[in-house]
Amino acid sequence: MSGLGHLRALPSTDEVLRAPELVDLSRTVSHSQLIAWIRKATDDSRKRLLNGEVADREILFQQIVHRVNNLYRHDLGRSSRSVINCSGILLHTNLGRAPLAKTAIQRIIDAASYTNVEMNLETGLRNSRGERVTELLSLLTGAEAALVVNNCAAATMMVLQTLAAGREVIVSRSQLVEIGGGFRLPEVFEISGARLREVGTTNRTYAHDYERAISDQTAAIIRVHRSNFSQSGFVSEPSLADLIEIGKRHSIPVIDDVGSGCISALRSTEPVVAESISAGADLALFSGDKLFGGPQCGIIVGHQRWIAAMKKSPLMRALRVDKLILAALESTTEIHLSHTASEELPLLRSLHKSAESIRHDCETVLAALTTSATTSLHIESCCSEVGGGSLPGCELPSYCLTLTGPDPDDLSTQLRRMNPAVVARIHRNAVQLDLRTVLDSQLPQLIECLQRVI
Ligand SMILES: *Cc1c(COP(=O)(O)O)cnc(C)c1O
Numbered sequence: 001m002s003g004l005g006h007l008r009a010l011p012s013t014d015e016v017l018r019a020p021e022l023v024d025l026s027r028t029v030s031h032s033q034l035i036a037w038i039r040k041a042t043d044d045s046r047k048r049l050l051n052g053e054v055a056d057r058e059i060l061f062q063q064i065v066h067r068v069n070n071l072y073r074h075d076l077g078r079s080s081r082s083v084i085n086c087s088g089i090l091l092h093t094n095l096g097r098a099p100l101a102k103t104a105i106q107r108i109i110d111a112a113s114y115t116n117v118e119m120n121l122e123t124g125l126r127n128s129r130g131e132r133v134t135e136l137l138s139l140l141t142g143a144e145a146a147l148v149v150n151n152c153a154a155a156t157m158m159v160l161q162t163l164a165a166g167r168e169v170i171v172s173r174s175q176l177v178e179i180g181g182g183f184r185l186p187e188v189f190e191i192s193g194a195r196l197r198e199v200g201t202t203n204r205t206y207a208h209d210y211e212r213a214i215s216d217q218t219a220a221i222i223r224v225h226r227s228n229f230s231q232s233g234f235v236s237e238p239s240l241a242d243l244i245e246i247g248k249r250h251s252i253p254v255i256d257d258v259g260s261g262c263i264s265a266l267r268s269t270e271p272v273v274a275e276s277i278s279a280g281a282d283l284a285l286f287s288g289d290k291l292f293g294g295p296q297c298g299i300i301v302g303h304q305r306w307i308a309a310m311k312k313s314p315l316m317r318a319l320r321v322d323k324l325i326l327a328a329l330e331s332t333t334e335i336h337l338s339h340t341a342s343e344e345l346p347l348l349r350s351l352h353k354s355a356e357s358i359r360h361d362c363e364t365v366l367a368a369l370t371t372s373a374t375t376s377l378h379i380e381s382c383c384s385e386v387g388g389g390s391l392p393g394c395e396l397p398s399y400c401l402t403l404t405g406p407d408p409d410d411l412s413t414q415l416r417r418m419n420p421a422v423v424a425r426i427h428r429n430a431v432q433l434d435l436r437t438v439l440d441s442q443l444p445q446l447i448e449c450l451q452r453v454i
Contacts, residue, residue: 041067082420088434089387104331111327143301149319155298160192164219172205175224227259253282261292293345294332375405
């Protein structure tokens with residue numbers, strides 16, 4: 001009885017609503033959201049009382065108000081906001097992977113209202129969704145046809161289901177990859193209805209392993225790029241050309257999951273989409289928002305015959321992308337076609353930045369700031385990474401601003417609370433801001449945010 005008696009000390013929702021500490025909050029968030037937080041905070045206090053905690057009315061009131069503020073901050077932190085990426089990770093999955101080109105952003109804005117997503121404005125007649133962008137993608141990659149779906153995982157599923165449902169697809173044991181965020185090849189196979197026919201070993205797979213696995217059950221051979229790890233040592237596997245030769249001899253299509261969508265060769269081992277097509281792959285798949293530098297989508301290029309079959313699949317309606325993505329993708333593809341990608345795509349600009357120019361940016365920011373008594377800033381060399389499962393192990397030499405103060409965790413929390421939020425990394429008990437991933441247009445904003453925190 002005494003525990004329940006305590007419950008009477010809990011303030012009512014209305015009382016908490018009138019708390020002077022919550023007046024500002026009630027002006028910026030909806031009434032229903034505020035009520036939901038108060039109820040949650042009150043429930044929490046009720047549970048503690050029932051667990052035997054003792055608190056008077058005033059303490060309970062302050063506890064609840066305090067918790068409401070924490071819930072607000074927590075939820076604000078999850079609400080979408082613009083970010084200045086100082087993590088040094090170019091394709092940061094938690095930060096939305098590739099930042100879009102200015103023209104792609106403008107196309108999204110233009111398409112956000114009514115737009116001719118399924119109409120040719122010249123004739124006034126209907127055309128199929130994404131018709132233009134898929135033509136551009138064919139032009140860019142040298143493929144007969146193209147198709148756009150929600151992401152590369154969807155592309156894989158679509159391809160496996162269309163080509164191989166109920167039959168086998170041969171894959172090397174060295175390529176049964178897991179990409180972050182739940183993409184595990186064996187699981188994608190399972191939901192597509194295709195059967196996995198594993199060949200070779202983790203480190204070595206030979207052309208004859210594929211050849212021997214071919215039967216009347218075989219629907220396709222798939223090669224999957226090891227996007228986020230590399231193998232070295234006693235390793236071997238046939239080239240794409242070898243697989244294509246085997247495929248041709250047995251009339252079996254070869255699918256190449258190239259992953260990151262590299263359009264022109266980088267100083268690395270990332271496969272180039274057009275090379276895969278010219279080598280004779282029947283289908284190549286890649287993400288739109290990795291090295292391609294566009295919006296989230298999965299792009300399938302290859303033989304008209306297979307693309308036509310996928311277009312007719314009922315899955316297509318479920319996996320198709322919306323008009324905003326198509327608009328941004330069209331613009332990004334045009335940029336690749338016009339050979340201006342390394343200037344216009346922020347991702348490639350960041351990737352190609354020299355360490356010297358990053359150092360120069362660090363000096364510009366440093367010169368614009370005045371540090372306080374408790375914090376200090378200096379320039380250090382560091383390493384950026386591509387991330388997002390591209391170019392594993394390729395470290396890009398860079399420079400960062402290192403901010404030291406009494407509490408680095410607190411400094412980085414304060415930076416994240418800015419608008420735009422500044423996302424840095426903590427390294428050796430200091431806050432490191434790698435400027436490789438900061439877009440040129442964001443430097444003035446970064447200076448402003450840093451000045452406020454310091
Ligand atoms: C990234 C990647 C995927 C998954 O792509 P999403 O667009 O994230 O779905 C699939 N395969 C490879 C080889 C990849 O690199």
